[in-house]
Amino acid sequence: MEAISERVFTEPTSSSEAISDEPSLLTIILDISPLGWYKLRDLMTLEEMTKNLLVFLNAHLALNNSNQVAFIASSPKGSRFLYPNPAKSYQEVKVSDGATSARDFVNKGMYRQFRIVDKAVLEELNEFLNEINKDQDDTMLADPASKLSGALSMALTYTNRMLTLDQSITTTTASAIASTTSSSASAASSTATGAGGASSGSSSTSMKSRILVVSANDDNDVKYIPIMNTIFAAQKMKLSIDIIKLGDEENSSYLQQPSDATNGIYLHLTDPRGIIQVLSTAYFIEPSLRPFIILPTNSNVNYRASCFITGKAVDVGYVCSVCLCIMSIIPDSKKCPTCNSQFDERIIHQLTKEPEVVKKKRKIDSK
């Protein structure tokens, strides 16, 4: 009995010292494109999804004192940081006790950090949805494409700041950083009281980070090059992009590629009702621990590229040898649409020729 309990206690301490002592940043990108969520309306609402994600965020915060989270909502109208929102003050402390009943970030029965994140995300999300509803006239119809690349870019810039800038902290940026996480009045007090997040910045250990994308968007109409650029940036920064795909389409190639290329997890959930279980089992594991753990991943990754002319995903395409532009059809002008170089006639002829029926063979057969 003693041996067993001792083993339990010794194992995690030694491994956590080696691997998971560094703080970790988790950025969640929630795609709130109306169409995708409308399709899911019988299974899950956006509100329930957000609740589940908040539980997940809280669990992440609870894991390590200096863990950090960020929450980005991405809609066809644009993306927005729900948390941390630097314009809002999360330090609604006892300055005016009675007045701040509407949005007090301190609750007696709740860990402060949890409360702040929950409250801020829900409030901002409501605000954002209201804004979208308000001017939902022609802007939406004109361009319903997903802004996932934008949200990913924002997440990466934010991660970049957290990863690199907070290490080499200088006095001027220190106050600025501290004031974004907790924009209290004086810089001196903010660094002192800076909640969790700011204090971790001063430590020289590099932060680990990952991005979790939750998307119910079914159409493949995302911008190809920006997504690819974010993949390469994420690879350079050694962060994983995890994807949860809801909705009908199983193999969203543009969502699979980021997760596969950055060593993340891609899961397609047909039924999102048990999502918190999936979140806490599959997605909770730090990227550094992932080699040691059997993870649920999808087996088939669709590495389709996007055609530059039609914008559709292609399996087999033609590639210009000068600029590597991908085409699903050879344009009539026989010129590359991107770099305008003339294609070789002979090779085009070879590629486009119909299969020929060889008659000679038949003669031999008949003989």
Added chain:
Amino acid sequence: MRNGVANLVSEVSGSPQYHLDKIRQLKARQHNKFEPKGDPSLQNSLEMARSLLKYNFGSNANNTKNSKEILVIFGALFTSDPGDIHKTIGNLVKDDIKVKVIGLSAQVAICQELVNRTNREEKNTSSKNYGVIMNESHFKELLMDCVTPLPLTEQEKEFEESNHGVPVIKMGFPTKIQPTGNSSIGNTDFTIEFPQLNASFPTAGSDDSSDVVQINHNMGATTTGVAVGYQCPQCKSKVCNLPTICPVCGLMLILSTHLARSYHHLVPLRPYKEVPISSTYESQFCFGCQLQFPKGVRTTSKSKGKLESMTSSRYRCMKCSKDFCINCDVFVHEVLHNCPGCENSK
């Protein structure tokens, strides 16, 4: 090269990360079979490299588009070969493989000949393809010189000119496949596909046991879920590594990430412009990282010399007129190649 034998550390692959991992593994594992030992054999290693290059790039129709290079980093002052190295050099010349050598100690005649013959230079001329390092920074310099792609030779140029226009290449973008074992949780409510179960070994956390796990993991790689392949979209045959040419239908198979690596050169991001100093600014926070900008100040004699009066700290994208901080500016232009503002507003 070690003990007269050429050892393959990392196979021919288009992914830089794959090679880096292999080299890192090599560095991490002490007392392994790659420990320096015995005499080097230049011939063995060259032959190995030659066959690797030859069979991985194939002698197909598009052979002329490839350039094949070998970079030798050579520390020894001699080579102990099983056969005639001059024959090997002749074969290299025949296969159009260029060899570059970086010597670590002193110039060696055979290396000089190797470089001169494979690069089609005059005999015994000092060339930029053979350098001997003087110090560490010089090594870095020589190594970086090798990064630039080879210039076209006269022959290739003629071939290029005889062609009218640039060739179009038909390429396939295969699907990654993995052998899986399915397991459903509960009833049919939702099914999660797990990769085939790897035997998991308890790690006590000590260095010894983690080593054990590492080795087991590598040994299991061939049989378990780590084995991944790619399926040709045209004929559904399976290949292990990309980029390659489909062995069945001859279609060039490539990952879209290989191609997309260079796309930011095609669509370069316009530089941001610094916002002129004023007393009030439209933006309070960096659009990318949410960093708070310093507030605008009135340019009085008092505040001169302060950071706020010297610069606005805001860098604006001219297309989407969003403001970014200097660090995001650098990051966006050097790493990301995406403007977060434009991506969200387009």
